[in-house]
Amino acid sequence: xxxxxxxxxxxxxxxxxxxxxxxxxxxxxxxxxxxxxxxxxxxxxxxxxxxxxxxxxxxxxxxxxxxxxxxxxxxxxxxxxxxxxxxxxxxxxxxxxxxxxxxxxxxxxxxxxxxxxxxxxxxxxxxxxxxxxxxxxxxxxxxxxxxxxxxxxxxxxxxxxxxxxxxxxxxxxxxxxxxxxxxxxxxxxxxxxxxxxxxxxxxxxxxxxxxxxxxxxxxxxxxxxxxxxxxxxxxxxxxxxxxxxxxxxxxxxxxxxxxxxxxxxxxxxxxxxxxxxxxxxxxxxxxxxxxxxxxxxxxxxxxxxxxxxxxxxxxxxxxxxxxxxxxxxxxxxxxxxxxxxxxxxxxxxxxxxxxxxxxxxxxxxxxxxxxxxxxxxxxxxxxxxxxxxxxxxxxxxxxxxxxxxxxxxxxxxxxxxxxxxxxxxxxxxxxxxxxxxxxxxxxxxxxxxxxxxxxxxxxxxxxxxxxxxxxxxxxxxxxxxxxxxxxxxxxxxxxxxxxxxxxxxxxxxxxxxxxxxxxxxxxxxxxxxxxxxxxxxxxxxxxxxxxxxxxxxxxxxxxxxxxxxxxxxxxxxxxxxxxxxxx
Numbered sequence: 001x002x003x004x005x006x007x008x009x010x011x012x013x014x015x016x017x018x019x020x021x022x023x024x025x026x027x028x029x030x031x032x033x034x035x036x037x038x039x040x041x042x043x044x045x046x047x048x049x050x051x052x053x054x055x056x057x058x059x060x061x062x063x064x065x066x067x068x069x070x071x072x073x074x075x076x077x078x079x080x081x082x083x084x085x086x087x088x089x090x091x092x093x094x095x096x097x098x099x100x101x102x103x104x105x106x107x108x109x110x111x112x113x114x115x116x117x118x119x120x121x122x123x124x125x126x127x128x129x130x131x132x133x134x135x136x137x138x139x140x141x142x143x144x145x146x147x148x149x150x151x152x153x154x155x156x157x158x159x160x161x162x163x164x165x166x167x168x169x170x171x172x173x174x175x176x177x178x179x180x181x182x183x184x185x186x187x188x189x190x191x192x193x194x195x196x197x198x199x200x201x202x203x204x205x206x207x208x209x210x211x212x213x214x215x216x217x218x219x220x221x222x223x224x225x226x227x228x229x230x231x232x233x234x235x236x237x238x239x240x241x242x243x244x245x246x247x248x249x250x251x252x253x254x255x256x257x258x259x260x261x262x263x264x265x266x267x268x269x270x271x272x273x274x275x276x277x278x279x280x281x282x283x284x285x286x287x288x289x290x291x292x293x294x295x296x297x298x299x300x301x302x303x304x305x306x307x308x309x310x311x312x313x314x315x316x317x318x319x320x321x322x323x324x325x326x327x328x329x330x331x332x333x334x335x336x337x338x339x340x341x342x343x344x345x346x347x348x349x350x351x352x353x354x355x356x357x358x359x360x361x362x363x364x365x366x367x368x369x370x371x372x373x374x375x376x377x378x379x380x381x382x383x384x385x386x387x388x389x390x391x392x393x394x395x396x397x398x399x400x401x402x403x404x405x406x407x408x409x410x411x412x413x414x415x416x417x418x419x420x421x422x423x424x425x426x427x428x429x430x431x432x433x434x435x436x437x438x439x440x441x442x443x444x445x446x447x448x449x450x451x452x453x454x455x456x457x458x459x460x461x462x463x464x465x466x467x468x469x470x471x472x473x474x475x476x477x478x479x480x481x482x483x484x485x486x487x488x489x490x491x492x493x494x495x496x497x498x499x500x501x502x503x504x505x506x507x508x509x510x511x512x513x514x515x516x517x518x519x520x521x522x523x524x525x526x527x528x529x530x531x532x533x534x535x536x537x538x539x540x541x542x543x544x545x546x547x548x549x550x551x552x553x554x555x556x557x558x559x560x561x562x563x564x565x566x567x568x569x570x571x572x573x574x575x576x577x578x579x580x581x582x583x
Contacts, residue, residue: 004054004363006290012047013359030351034318035358035390035397042358043386051363053285057370059259063108066093070116079127086123087238087251089116092258096146109148114155117143120250121162128249135264136250137166142265180455181581184220192332194435195222198470200331206496207343209440209469216464218553219546219573222447223458227431228339229275229304230406230454231296234287236428242276243267245406245428245454246583259283278303278371285367291360293429294403298395299364301432302388303371305336307378310391313340317390320346331435338434344397348495361393368392395432401494402437403430406451409578423579431456442471442500443478443486444507444562448574452581459577461546461570463553471500478502479510479567505561513564522551522565529572538580545573 016022017029028041042048069089076082093113117140124133144152144159152159185197194210197220201211216222232240240247241263251261252268257280262268279286279299286296302310313336320343331338349357365388374380380388406428412421436449436456446464449472450457464470475481475489483503490498501507518526529544549569556566 004051004285004289006360006363009047009050009359009363010356012050013042013045013355016045016047017355026351029354035346035361035393036318036386038354038358039361039386039389039393042355042362048359048362051359052366053282053363053370055284057282057285057367058257058280059284061094061098061253061256061258062092063094063112065258066090066112066116070112070119073119079123082123083120083127083249086116086120087249087261090120090251091238091253091261093253095253095255096143096148096151098255109151110143110146111151111154114140114143114147114151114159118155118158118162121166124250132249134166135248135252137163139250139252139265140166180224180452181221181457183224184216184222190330191435192330192334193223193225195220198222200438201469203440203469206440208438210438212464212466212468212470214466216460217546218460218462218549218570219542220460221457222460222470223435223456224452225333225433225435225456225458227404227433227454227456228333228336229297229300230429230431231293231300232406232429233293233427237261240428241267241453243271243274243454244583245451247408254280256280257283259287275300275303278373282367282370285370286364294396294399295360295364297403297430297432298392298399299368301339301395302368302392303373307373307380309336310388311378313391314384314387316340317387317394320344333432333434333436339395339398339432342398342402342434342437344394345401345495346394346397349397357393357396361389361396364392364396365389399430399432402432402434404433404436404449404451404456405429406431406454409575409582411579423575425578436472439470439472441474441490441494441496441498443473443476443483443498443502444500445471445473445477447472448577450578450581453583457577457581461573462549462566478507479513482509483507507561510564510567513562513567516552516555516563516565518548518552518565519555522548522555522569525551526569526572529576533572533576533579538576542573542576542580545569545576549573 017026022045025041025044029038032038032041066089069085069092073082073085073089076085090113093116094108095113096110117136121133121136121140124136140159141163183195185195188194188196191200197212197214197216198210199213201209203209230245232242232245237260242260243262244267246263248263252263252265254260254268254276260283262271286299365385368374407425408428409423410426411423413419415424431454433456436458439458446462446468447458447460447470450459474494476486483506487498487503490496525544525548529541529548532541532544549566552566552569556563
């Protein structure tokens with residue numbers, strides 16, 4: 001693995017700071033009032049020499065490795081196992097045009113890749129979805145156009161047979177567009193991809209937020225945001241597209257490395273243009289050694305921006321004042337300035353946190369210096385390198401408070417459990433969305449956030465009254481965990497003490513909430529929603545549960561405490577929304 005073991009590096013840093021000379025540096029760290037000041041102190045440590053990428057930065061393709069996966073596939077016991085092995089063969093097989101540096105006699109000429117794709121097409125007929133078979137056939141068709149003549153002739157008959165059969169199936173959508181829902185109330189004039197029914201505001205002690213300017217019913221889509229940067233956990237690199245985060249049974253490999261896959265050639269090209277071209281050669285440095293998806297997400301933030309965009313911010317790397325943000329300016333989370341303005345809460349962080357994130361920022365800097373980010377003519381002097389490291393530190397801190405988890409709600413039967421069990425949210429990675437980060441926390445939120453691939457969608461789960469703040473849940477709902485547990489988790493991760501109604505009034509957990517029998521109209525809606533959910537019509541089910549929640553709210557005569565029926569309706573609505581927008 002071409003990466004530094006961060007746990008071992010943190011240990012070495014700690015040991016050095018406990019020496020007589022290290023105590024002086026430790027004092028400088030404690031007295032530093034800026035990110036660049038803390039980094040300058042850390043760079044005096046001899047251990048920082050180890051915060052340097054080691055070994056190869058790219059997981060290279062290999063014909064022997066691909067051939068080994070093909071040989072193992074012949075002995076596989078099930079179609080699912082065969083498919084997994086063939087996907088690895090596709091991932092590692094050299095692609096035409098990527099072997100120029102190899103001697104002619106060692107080149108693969110696309111033969112192993114073609115053989116793996118043909119065998120995968122046959123296996124997909126037994127265990128794949130129509131869209132996966134179509135995607136594999138489309139990639140085969142695209143590959144045939146660039147194969148050397150000798151390889152094309154060798155597989156000509158089988159290629160024609162497979163592609164002719166594929167022509168009888170629905171065609172693959174190369175672009176694979178996201179079908180994002182329509183935003184309720186029209187689009188805001190200033191907040192991109194946000195409803196006109198909410199406005200930005202500033203609340204003393206809480207910072208920026210979003211407030212409803214009229215009553216908004218449950219089930220209303222208020223935001224459909226695209227993240228500035230995102231990253232999958234490395235355990236998802238073989239099964240999910242790096243660009244759109246879709247699960248795919250017929251992945252398309254990177255043409256240069258064997259580390260990541262995509263759902264289509266279109267997504268591969270989009271990712272290559274946005275970030276993967278730059279990161280492809282250092283991805284192994286960012287994969288292991290205890291690094292989380294957050295580290296890759298921060299690296300991609302810098303790579304997506306590019307040095308031309310980052311350079312004006314180098315001198316502002318230590319500025320955390322958001323009071324100079326123009327309230328009349330357009331707010332777009334796809335612009336770097338919105339990402340830069342996210343508050344990192346540096347003043348609330350412990351010295352240990354500063355040391356760990358500072359060490360990681362130095363390591364990320366040295367990884368990025370190996371990419372085109374700092375290549376001539378964007379070459380950086382020593383001072384600018386320190387400022388860039390401080391920018392990375394700023395994003396490491398702000399992502400800890402403002403980053404969002406990307407998840408996939410998986411039905412119980414797909415996890416090998418009883419079909420009647422609740423679906424489970426499985427973590428995929430994380431995303432940076434400046435617009436979503438405007439939404440503050442409540443243990444009794446009025447919205448839920450679901451993700452559609454890499455896209456984030458905010459949908460109300462109860463009526464949001466005019467003048468009420470839009471609120472999400474960062475950790476646990478009031479009825480799922482005791483108040484003390486919720487408060488401690490929020491203080492540790494987000495550095496605030498929650499003052500929502502559930503916390504101030506000590507609302508009980510679920511089993512102690514008052515039980516309310518649904519009236520006939522509510523009962524009918526709940527039955528309709530349950531039937532729609534059973535039929536797989538999740539959006540229809542969500543509409544029914546949203547209508548039920550609105551009726552229960554209207555009947556509820558105690559605004560200081562919800563009842564169990566309202567909590568149930570909101571839970572049903574949230575579950576169906578997750579299922580409706582899963583890919």
